Amino acid sequence: MKVIIDLCVVPLGVGVSVSKYVAACHEIINQAGLKSELHAYGTNIEGEWDQVFGVVKTCHERIHEMGAPRITTTIKAGTRIDRDQTMADKVASVREKV
Amino acid sequence: MKVIIDLCVVPLGVGVSVSKYVAACHEIINQAGLKSELHAYGTNIEGEWDQVFGVVKTCHERIHEMGAPRITTTIKAGTRIDRDQTMADKVASVREKV
Amino acid sequence: MKVIIDLCVVPLGVGVSVSKYVAACHEIINQAGLKSELHAYGTNIEGEWDQVFGVVKTCHERIHEMGAPRITTTIKAGTRIDRDQTMADKVASVREKV
């Protein structure tokens, strides 16, 4: 089952700057070979369900190892069985209608 | 790694009523033996990371089997390594300060 | 336009405990006379759109006044024009199908 997610990981107890933790997640996503897009309020990732959610778990583990005692994450996750759709398809579908 | 999540599963392409799909998810959560609380905009679940996210995947698979061609889900997921905290602890912690 | 929201306000830069900020939000919601339900990962609120989102803004202002330099909030917001539905209706609709 393919999934496209939007991932926003927020470490608590480490001050106001969270960019180094987000950067660590990007290395994890890239090392997993998953396609992703960073945006101003999260990161979109596409791939097989188990691999994508495996990466989310690894992000939590890594951020705790980096010293964050608490993490709260928001995820949007989309699956569909009627047809294949990539992240690029979704953006293109809106742009052609604007 | 323990996790508390808030899960809100939204099937698309099946009309406006989504309650039977949410009810199917509740059976999956209960069969997994996980503690959960239904609220008006989702369901809170607590347990070990792999088991909790395994249930989320099973919910997507089941809802597709029930006929929904597309699903969009919103998840909040919290982990902490400084101390144990249950769903009941979180609610109690706010209530004692109100 | 009536709306039901799920509100989860997360102050950053104030350590790991966020319950006193959530409690402050509850006072704001109650003072506004809005119906709400606290759960383990947020608070559900129902009412007229402008009043509900006015409360969300007041929560951000109050939490900043309490000393939080940064806040990240997750909101789910539902509206429907086919029929009236309260928070209690939504929970009941699922429970009768479980």
Added chain:
Amino acid sequence: MKVIIDLCVVPLGVGVSVSKYVAACHEIINQAGLKSELHAYGTNIEGEWDQVFGVVKTCHERIHEMGAPRITTTIKAGTRIDRDQTMADKVASVREKV
């Protein structure tokens, strides 16, 4: 109070394709003169709180007018009082650390 939001509007009861509704929201955002960025799982918008959330309300009203009986929306909203930060700043801050 400046805010950066991530907006994901999901109409229910209108089939599986939601791109024309998202396109309608983009026209509303542009007509309001707000800076925004479309991504594969939502749209980021930055501006003054009242104007940004006014646009969110207008999106719900327009999508109902277009025939959707029900809408469920997910919003992430960030405010900070320690310093100014744009959407572009947030992305740049992560990129320089990767």
